[in-house]
Amino acid sequence: MPAITVRFLGLAALSAVILLNTQAMIHIGHFFSGPSLTQAAVASTFHTAAEDKRQSIPKIIHQIYHNGQDHSNETLPADRDEVHHSCTTTNPDFEYRLWTTNSSRQFVETHYEWFLETYDSYTCPAQRLDTLRYFLMRHYGGIYIDPNYSCSRDIQPLLYYPAWVMDSHHGISGARPHHPYWVMIIESLAPRGHRFQSPNLPITHSGGPEFESAVWKRYHTQLPTKPRKEDRVYRIKMGHREEAFFKPNARFKNPWDNNFEYIALGCLLLFAMFTLWVARSWQARKTHQREYQRLLLARDQAGGYGTV
Structure with missing residues (x-):
């Protein structure tokens, strides 16, 4: 799954947590x-x-x-x-x-x-x-x-x-x-x-x-x-x-x-944290792969791991 999709899911879940929590606080304020x-x-x-x-x-x-x-x-x-x-x-x-x-x-x-x-x-x-x-x-x-x-x-x-x-x-x-x-x-x-x-x-x-x-x-x-x-x-x-x-x-x-709403909030928050972690891990992996490819290209062009 592309990192941008995973990140979008995490942000969407986090937004839902904020909105539901705001609604809960509004109801508490009403009462x-x-x-x-x-x-x-x-x-x-x-x-x-x-x-x-x-x-x-x-x-x-x-x-x-x-x-x-x-x-x-x-x-x-x-x-x-x-x-x-x-x-x-x-x-x-x-x-x-x-x-x-x-x-x-x-x-x-x-x-x-x-x-x-x-x-x-x-x-x-x-x-x-x-x-x-x-x-x-x-x-x-x-x-x-x-x-x-x-x-x-x-x-x-x-x-x-x-x-x-x-x-x-x-x-x-x-x-x-x-x-x-x-x-x-x-x-x-x-x-x-x-x-x-x-x-x-x-x-x-x-x-x-x-x-x-x-x-x-x-x-x-x-x-x-x-x-x-x-x-x-x-x-x-x-x-x-x-x-x-x-x-x-x-x-x-x-x-x-x-307490269904509080359970849902907790699940959404955990899902948001998990998806954001996956997105960061995916991004770090892609960055590492690009750096490694760049290093291999430089080694091939210089006949080694680069010039001294």
Whole structure:
């Protein structure tokens, strides 16, 4: 393969890495817009001025568990049941709702029949989990907690903000019912879901972090300069462990979940580095061959390796 072709492939791969990385940074930037609070500030404000605040979010904890092997089994496994108990123990006055495969589909069919065909058409179970969370937030409100996280303290202080997400963590969110942000999300689901057909991209683009990040940007772009408090969406930062309302459960965390783009970036970067190395090696070999041919020609003309 000519060196110029190899070099072109390397530069093309490197350009793709730069473009994808720029896109990822843009999405991260979108998700970091809007008002932000630390968890310590949320707790402090609640304990010092609770009488002046009005509760926005109902006392409901939502969790989703779809048994992929047995849809009729609506019992939590023992390890995930620990997460359930951590939240009900620290928040005994909250209503706890577990959404299984059957109850989830029944909810969509009963309240959002127009979306049922799209819901059933998802090829990846993770897409149903992502989109179901949006509908639950929009319809009932409350706090959604992914099984990747458990409750470490009373989460009541989080009820006094109209809507919030946990600082780029896709698995924790809260909202009052019918908040316009969650309305915009579910109204954006169906058309977006049919635009991506690859086996990996739909997870992030049809209902996952990339999708939510894009809607987040659009929502905040359309807000007035001084929006009403009930229309705001707050970003609550992850703090120190002793300040946190939630703690991650590493046993459930899959490092490959929703990381296809980062894997692709790594592969492209390695390919770019390899092709550029091949191009340089090819060029060095050609240069060495030309110098050797020039040396042989000089030897033949002078009857030796050149004149002294």
